[in-house]
Amino acid sequence: MATGEGSKSVEPEACSPGKRYRGGSEKILVTDLDGTLLGGTATDRLRLRNALTRHPEVTVVFATGRGIESIRTVLRDPLVPQPRWIIADVGASIIDGADLTPVAALQTPLRAGWPGADRVRAALRRFPGLTYQHGVPQDGRCSFHLPPAGLTPDLLDAVHALGCSWQYSADTYFDVLPARANKGNALVVLATQQGWSMDAVLVAGDSANDRSMFGRGANGVIVGNAERGLLSAVPAADAAYRPDLPGAAGILAALQDLGWIEPDYPLVVGYHRAPIAWTPDGWRGTASPNGILPTLHRVFTGDLRAVWAAGVVIEPNHRAAHLGDHGTGLPLAFLPLTSAEWSGYFHRACKEALWPVLMSQPHRARFDPAAWADYRAVNRRFADHISMHAAPGATVWLHDYNLWLVPGRLRETRPDLRLGLFHHTPFPEPSVFAALPHAAELRGSLGALDWAGFHSEVFAERFLRSLTDRARRPVVGVHPLGIDRAATEQLARGRPLGRKHAGHVVLSVERLDYIKAPVQKVDAIAELLAHHPELRGALRFRLVCPPPEPGLTAYDATRQLLERRIDEVNRAWASGGWQPVEYFPEFLSFPEVVDHYLAADVFWVTSLQDGMNLTAKEFIAAQAAVGGRGVLVLSRHTGAATQLAAGALLTEPNSPSDLVGTLLRALDLPTAQRKERLTCLSELLGQHNPVEWAAEIIAAIQHARRTASTGRAA
Numbered sequence: 001m002a003t004g005e006g007s008k009s010v011e012p013e014a015c016s017p018g019k020r021y022r023g024g025s026e027k028i029l030v031t032d033l034d035g036t037l038l039g040g041t042a043t044d045r046l047r048l049r050n051a052l053t054r055h056p057e058v059t060v061v062f063a064t065g066r067g068i069e070s071i072r073t074v075l076r077d078p079l080v081p082q083p084r085w086i087i088a089d090v091g092a093s094i095i096d097g098a099d100l101t102p103v104a105a106l107q108t109p110l111r112a113g114w115p116g117a118d119r120v121r122a123a124l125r126r127f128p129g130l131t132y133q134h135g136v137p138q139d140g141r142c143s144f145h146l147p148p149a150g151l152t153p154d155l156l157d158a159v160h161a162l163g164c165s166w167q168y169s170a171d172t173y174f175d176v177l178p179a180r181a182n183k184g185n186a187l188v189v190l191a192t193q194q195g196w197s198m199d200a201v202l203v204a205g206d207s208a209n210d211r212s213m214f215g216r217g218a219n220g221v222i223v224g225n226a227e228r229g230l231l232s233a234v235p236a237a238d239a240a241y242r243p244d245l246p247g248a249a250g251i252l253a254a255l256q257d258l259g260w261i262e263p264d265y266p267l268v269v270g271y272h273r274a275p276i277a278w279t280p281d282g283w284r285g286t287a288s289p290n291g292i293l294p295t296l297h298r299v300f301t302g303d304l305r306a307v308w309a310a311g312v313v314i315e316p317n318h319r320a321a322h323l324g325d326h327g328t329g330l331p332l333a334f335l336p337l338t339s340a341e342w343s344g345y346f347h348r349a350c351k352e353a354l355w356p357v358l359m360s361q362p363h364r365a366r367f368d369p370a371a372w373a374d375y376r377a378v379n380r381r382f383a384d385h386i387s388m389h390a391a392p393g394a395t396v397w398l399h400d401y402n403l404w405l406v407p408g409r410l411r412e413t414r415p416d417l418r419l420g421l422f423h424h425t426p427f428p429e430p431s432v433f434a435a436l437p438h439a440a441e442l443r444g445s446l447g448a449l450d451w452a453g454f455h456s457e458v459f460a461e462r463f464l465r466s467l468t469d470r471a472r473r474p475v476v477g478v479h480p481l482g483i484d485r486a487a488t489e490q491l492a493r494g495r496p497l498g499r500k501h502a503g504h505v506v507l508s509v510e511r512l513d514y515i516k517a518p519v520q521k522v523d524a525i526a527e528l529l530a531h532h533p534e535l536r537g538a539l540r541f542r543l544v545c546p547p548p549e550p551g552l553t554a555y556d557a558t559r560q561l562l563e564r565r566i567d568e569v570n571r572a573w574a575s576g577g578w579q580p581v582e583y584f585p586e587f588l589s590f591p592e593v594v595d596h597y598l599a600a601d602v603f604w605v606t607s608l609q610d611g612m613n614l615t616a617k618e619f620i621a622a623q624a625a626v627g628g629r630g631v632l633v634l635s636r637h638t639g640a641a642t643q644l645a646a647g648a649l650l651t652e653p654n655s656p657s658d659l660v661g662t663l664l665r666a667l668d669l670p671t672a673q674r675k676e677r678l679t680c681l682s683e684l685l686g687q688h689n690p691v692e693w694a695a696e697i698i699a700a701i702q703h704a705r706r707t708a709s710t711g712r713a714a
Contacts, residue, residue: 025057027260028201030087030187030213031251033064033074035206036223037081039247043392043416045079048248050388051261052081058260060097061190063087063183065175065209067137068095068102085190090167090209092140092181094190106189111140113163114178123162127155130174140181146174169208170227184212202258204251206230214238219258223250264391265331267306267698269296270382272346272402274310274334276326283326291614292399292424295690298484300330302691307331309386311378313342335385337378343551344374346402351554354401354436359515359609360428362435372438376405383409392416395702400424408445420451420474420701424481426609426639427459430466443467449474451704453697455481455612455639475704479697480643482688483617489625491594497626503538504667507600509593509615510607512545512585514558517606517635517653522565524659525580529573532664537578539667541604544584544596597622602631602666606653610638616648617685624682629674631666632681647680 029052031037038045052058062083064071071088074080086095092114094106120142124130129150133143148171159166159176167175167182191198198217205213206226211233214220220239222231225246236242241254255261275293276283300308312334326332337345348371356364383406386396398406398421407419433439446452446463447470454460460476467473506525510516525541545562548555563583570579588596597603603619616634623630634641634648641650651662669677 026196026200027055027058028061028191028196029058029204029251029255030061030063030201030218031204032183032206032210033062033066033071035225036204036210036247037062037251038074038077039206039223039225040245040249042079043414044245044247044249044252046387046413047264047392048252049079049081051252051255051264054388055261058255059084061085061087061187062097063091063187063203063205063210063213065090065143065169065173067139068093068100069137071095072100087183087186087190089139089141090143090175090177090181091183091186091212092177094186106193107140107186110181110186110189111178112180114140114181115162115164117142120162120164120176124155124158124176127152127158130155140178142176144174144176145172147171150174167209173209175209182212183210184214184216187213187218188216202254202260204254206247208233219254221250221254223247225250265305265307265389265394266391267304267395267397268309268386268390269299269306269397269399270309270386270403270406271296271399272311272382274308274312274326274332275330276328278312278314285328292481294484295481295694297328297330298691299694307333307389309333309335309382309389311335311337311342311382313337313339315339333385333389335382339551341374341378344371345378347552347554349375350402351552354404355425355554357428357432357436358401358425360426360432361515361608362428362432364514365435367437379403379405380409382406383413386410387414387417390414390417393418395698396420397422397698397701404442405445407448411448418451418701418704419449420453420697420704421446421449422453422479422697423459423463423611424455425611426637427454427462427466429462430468433462433466443469447473451475451477451701453477453479453700455479456642458642459611459639475700477697477700479693479700480639481612481614481693482686482690483614483621484689485617485621485685485687486689488594488618488621491591492598492622492625495591495595495598497598503540504535504601505599506539506541506602506604506663506667507544507596507619508542508604508606509544509596510605512547512555512559512562514555515608515610517608518543518545518562519558519565520653520656520659521604521606522562522569522581524656524663526565526569526572527656527660528664529580531660535667536573536580537575539580540578540582541580542582542584542596542600544588544593546587547585593618594622597630598626598628600630602633602663604633604663604666605635605638605640606633606651606659607635607638608653610635610640612639614640616640616644620644620678620681620685623678624685629671629678631669631674631677633662633666644681644684647677647684649677 060081060083067089071086083097085097088095092111094103096103129146131145136143151168163179165177165179201218203213203218204221206223208227208230211230214234215238221241222239223246224244241257243250243253245253256263275297276285308331310332314336315338348368352366356362382403393416395418410417410419447467452463452474457478460478464476529536566581566583570581573580597619605613605616616632632648633651634644635653636650649662649666652658
């Protein structure tokens with residue numbers, strides 16, 4: 001390696017008023033291109049691009065031997081971060097990265113005394129080892145090919161006689177430059193004009209023409225694939241970072257060591273929601289200690305080295321001020337979505353097209369091409385968002401149908417990742433799944449998974465049969481989700497026991513959804529009262545049924561029919577201060593829900609389909625904690641029925657007579673049988689908590705190997 005010994009250096013100058021570095025958050029990465037920013041694997045370059053995207057406070061500056069036309073080609077590479085400034089032509093040009101125009105005020109002093117390319121070529125024509133680089137755009141410099149033997153004193157004297165400097169790199173490239181032009185001098189000029197302090201700059205290089213950037217007071221990294229001559233020429237103090245990692249990976253390592261960017265995560269959890277939501281009154285959290293959001297919340301409060309990638313509906317004018325102030329202490333990586341994007345993606349595509357099919361109700365599905373375009377776009381952004389945070393070989397744990405297209409995108413862009421997805425919902429029969437207009441697209445993405453998890457064997461088998469056209473299928477696992485039993489029991493024991501009403505209290509706690517069969521339950525109550533007059537005045541059906549989120553209209557017809565039937569039944573049977581249906585169309589705090597659990601004689605779950613149904617498990621835990629005698633009537637179509645069948649009374653919600661008959665049986669059970677069944681349910685519930693559940697799934701994803709046949713783990 002060699003450089004022009006006679007080149008004149010530019011010393012850092014004092015910052016101009018208003019531009020002085022004040023120890024702010026802005027950092028500057030000044031990087032060579034070929035062999036440095038463009039070096040390493042595509043995965044390395046993607047990781048660096050993603051890291052810089054996550055940290056817009058890091059300003060990117062190219063410092064390259066290329067000319068502007070060649071740089072334009074580089075900028076079309078999607079793995080290349082966009083530069084704010086460009087030092088080109090080995091330091092002879094300074095270009096504004098915003099519009100790719102020369103900054104004449106900065107580069108003119110660097111080119112002082114330049115004799116012009118024609119004069120340089122004419123003066124050096126007598127040296128046979130020099131071969132001019134035809135076809136390479138050059139500005140303010142002359143570039144040649146030169147074998148090492150041609151780097152003679154006579155050649156260097158001829159360059160100096162022209163009043164020029166020179167750079168020689170890679171035992172091949174000989175650049176003749178204006179006397180003051182090199183990358184380091186150009187950096188000093190730019191830094192002075194911008195008011196950068198050199199301790200806020202990291203310079204990165206791999207070849208001889210990068211030598212001039214070191215020793216200027218900046219942080220330095222010489223990447224792992226660098227020329228040996230550069231390593232020996234730059235003192236350790238001028239380039240403290242000398243990772244073995246080549247190219248982009250070496251830059252990334254230095255940025256992480258400096259603390260300018262956080263390290264990538266070995267585990268990324270992807271769920272379409274966060275445990276908090278943005279409202280006009282600020283951030284709002286969840287209430288229940290159970291369910292996927294509280295489960296993930298507890299998982300992340302441990303020592304897990306992971307990040308939670310989550311969507312959040314927040315308009316652009318609120319993002320900068322509020323995304324970082326959620327105050328949860330959780331490692332949340334928000335993907336901001338506008339309300340319009342959320343409406344198309346979640347309200348219409350997820351809830352009107354996919355949800356009915358998952359619930360084996362394809363006749364309810366409504367397919368909108370525009371909404372599907374939103375679903376596809378959000379999934380693509382989600383995949384890129386996850387990739388941005390995932391370390392090489394990281395484990396990605398996705399949740400639910402809302403992210404069904406993420407695996408396919410990640411398999412294309414990040415084949416190094418281990419991909420798993422847990423379905424909290426049921427999975428339909430293959431013939432029902434095939435009713436989706438985009439079933440083939442979804443199968444292609446789901447087939448890219450390494451692992452897929454379910455609450456029951458039935459759902460897992462349906463999933464595998466839906467992917468029979470795939471050459472390789474994910475390994476499947478069955479992992480029923482439990483509840484935080486200890487927290488529920490502790491809360492139940494601490495609640496004051498209210499005055500017990502005479503008669504029977506039948507309780508349902510469920511969100512408003514036709515799949516929970518709320519109207520069928522009200523009809524069953526009317527039928528029960530019609531045929532059993534002894535229950536009039538003694539039976540209270542308490543329906544806690546909070547509404548869906550604002551803007552979700554898929555359940556409007558269900559709500560209207562439900563409220564009409566409640567009004568009709570209450571008007572038909574009310575007497576004195578009694579009415580048969582007590583309706584709570586609102587969100588209750590979890591302590592209030594537990595109070596209802598404790599007051600109930602029967603907990604009535606009638607889902608037409610259900611992934612698990614954790615409210616049934618909460619009811620068991622609360623009742624068992626206080627020595628209660630509540631009865632669980634549980635739909636056969638819930639995931640919980642597989643686990644709790646021996647202690648529950650199973651019901652068929654598609655049969656009106658069965659709904660009535662099973663509920664009547666529950667009301668008539670003798671006290672001894674009630675206690676016996678609750679004891680059985682308590683034992684079946686066990687102590688398997690959500691944190692243990694999550695650990696098992698993460699391990700299963702990490703050890704999964706997709707199979708070419710059964711989809712079962714070996």
